[in-house]
Amino acid sequence: MKIAVIGTGYVGLVAGVCFAEMGNAVICVDTNAATVGKLRNGQSPIFEPDMDELLARNIAAGRLSFTTQAREAVDGADLAFICVGTPPRDRDGEPELSLVYGAAKDIARAMTGPLTVVIKSTVPVGTGDAVEEIIRRTRPGAVVSVASNPEFLREGSAIDDFNRPDRIVIGVEDLRAQETLQRLYLPLCAAGAPLIVTRRRTSELTKYAANAFLATKISFINEMADLCEKAGGDVTELAAGIGLDERIGRAFLNAGPGYGGSCFPKDTCALLHTAQEYGVPLRVVEGTVAANNARKHRMAIKVMKAAGGSVADMKIAVLGLTFKPDTDDMREAPSIPLIRHLQRAGARIAAYDPQGIRQAREHLTDVDFHDDPYECARDADVVVLMTEWDEVRTLDLARLNRVMHTPTMVDLRNIYAPELVRRFGFRLAGIGRPATPRPEAPLPAPPAPIRSERELEAIIVK
Template identity: 55%
Template sequence: MRVTMIGTGYVGLVSGACFADFGHDVVCIDKDAGKIDRLNKGEIPIYEPGLEDLVERNVREGRLSFTVEGAEAIRSAEAVFIAVGTPSRRGDGHADLSYVHAAAEEIAGLIDGFTVIVTKSTVPVGTGDEIEAIIRKARPDAQFAVVSNPEFLREGAAIEDFKRPDRVVVGTDDARAQAVMRELYRPLFLNETPILFTGRRTSELIKYAANAFLAMKITFINEIADLCEAVGADVQQVAKGIGLDKRIGGKFLNAGPGYGGSCFPKDTLALVRTASDAGSPVRLIETTVAINDSRKKAMAGKVADALDGELKGKTVGVLGLTFKPNTDDMRDAPSLDIIPALQAMGATVQAFDPEGHEARQMLRDVDFKANPYEAVEGADVAVIITEWDQFRALDLDRMKLLMKKPVVVDLRNIYRQDEMERRGFRYASIGRGA
């Protein structure tokens, strides 16, 4: 099939490359000429394991291309995907739909023959209706259907998630559009992937509800972690004990410094605003947002406690800056709250992250280092914020020799208390009571 993807950000680029790998002819469009130029040179603007090889192969085999001039690609497409950003709007937290509306206006003037217009961007309930109205107003005679097809990609595992998903959700009541979507995702039928056809508004809400539930699950275990510290229990054992219950499951029960990233913060906030406007507030999600925001800021206090409450004049070595491992995404990363809080308490910060290059523009007065050992050299305390694999097997004896004081605050619980103490470290983690 002929597919056009508007937007070459995380969702658009991964989805476009995977559709091409399914055998479809895909053209990815973006207004950013610099990004398109880089893609045409084989340079991938984001870090995602396996994506560079996937793009290179499908470009070489002629199924994937990139352009800023998308008129012909839209005109000839059987399916046009809108995969542009929907960041939180400044001031009120609503999703900013300006890019979505602009894409709809562009599509309206170009479609030729029956075209399925697919919203891949995460959008509030009712956005599909708005897209349809924009196109219908501009082209009353056009033959098209607007479909909701939310993405459920985890950064760091996006290709696997696209090709072997838990489910595919398609929101449309149009029989022709359903047939097109079935053909697009036909390779997944071989894997017996559940494909759920729903109404468009239901599909839009499924995306927000899924992310809000996972964010709530993370926040729940973080609060239980605080209780574990207070009563002398171990949150990892608690998580295992409740996760073995199939009604609960063990995923998203890893206690830490709070959630971040491109989805959970903005999607929970957008759901809260949508629910408020609809007169049906979601109190659990409102509380989830508030708790998570305060938790990230509170982590600096845990670092201070490891040094008997005093950070003034101390050096903190930070390991990990991105919001999770295997991505270069810094959006709403806990480090963006923790590091300024450490600095406000008088600490000097030196840091390392394998892919957190964007942090250099987002964090001030941080001494960025080339590897984890440089980051902890001369430090009074080392703080693990992101659980990159290379931090799971550090040379602890080398660390101890390099550091001014052998103190580690592990905000991801990747080391064992007894091992760290045996190695001579003062060690603090999350939710492991004495």
């Protein structure tokens, strides 16, 4: 099949590369000529494991190409995927859909035959109706089907998620679109991926509902972590205790500094805006958003308490900046408000991240960035573990202690066992864990040997 992909951001590039790997002829469109030039040379604008290899292989095979012209991509295509960004508007958090509607107009002007237009961007319910109206108004008489096909990709494992999805959701209003998408996804379905076919509006709501539910799990376990700290519990053990219930599940029950990234903050706010439009209160989602916003402030307070109550004139080393490991994405990363809060409190910030420094410079000022975690922590009063990169998970704790001014660690991801960290001489503040180590219980004394039946009877009677 010939596929046009409009937009080469995170969703568009992953989709384009993976569709090409499945054997389709894919042309990706981006209005940024510099980005297109880099992609033609096999240079990805995003960091994602296996991306460079797939780019090179499919470009060399002639299955994948890039252009700035929508007409070149859409002419003769079987499918056109809209994969442009839908960032939240500053004034109200509502998704900005101008790029989606602009892509719809470009597709309408460029199409030369029957076409299935698929919205893969995350959009509010009813956007498919608007896109179909734009295309029919721009190109009267066009034979076009508009479908919804939300993405469920996790940054850092997006290519694997695309090729081995836990589900594929398509929202259609006609049989033609359904059959076209079923044919496209046949290789993945044959490998075991479930395909859910629904109406377009249900599909549009599905992505928002999924992300809101996962965000709710994160906010819930973070609030349980706060309770554990006050009550003397351990949130890691609590999470195991409830996560083994298959009705709950262990995923997204890791306490931390709050959720971030390009999806959860944007999608929860967008879902709330949609609910307000329809006059439906979503109290649980409202509470999730409020709890996550408050979390950012609480994490700065935790660092200040670990430092003795004030961070004025102290050097704080932050290890990990991106919102999660294996990505360079800094969008809504919890590290940003944490660092800004600490700077306002008078701290000097040094920061390390394996992939996120370039993007971090766009969000943070007056930060001393480092390419090495130990140089970042040199002479620091407090080290904050912010993102669970492998490089942060495998620190040489003895070396880290030696280079620091004061061996104080704030582990906001509960990466290290408290006993291990304390063994290397650190004062530790974790998330939802007791401030003092668990006392070592003495081994029970071995029972006295039983020498007679009378003793056995006495035990039974007792």
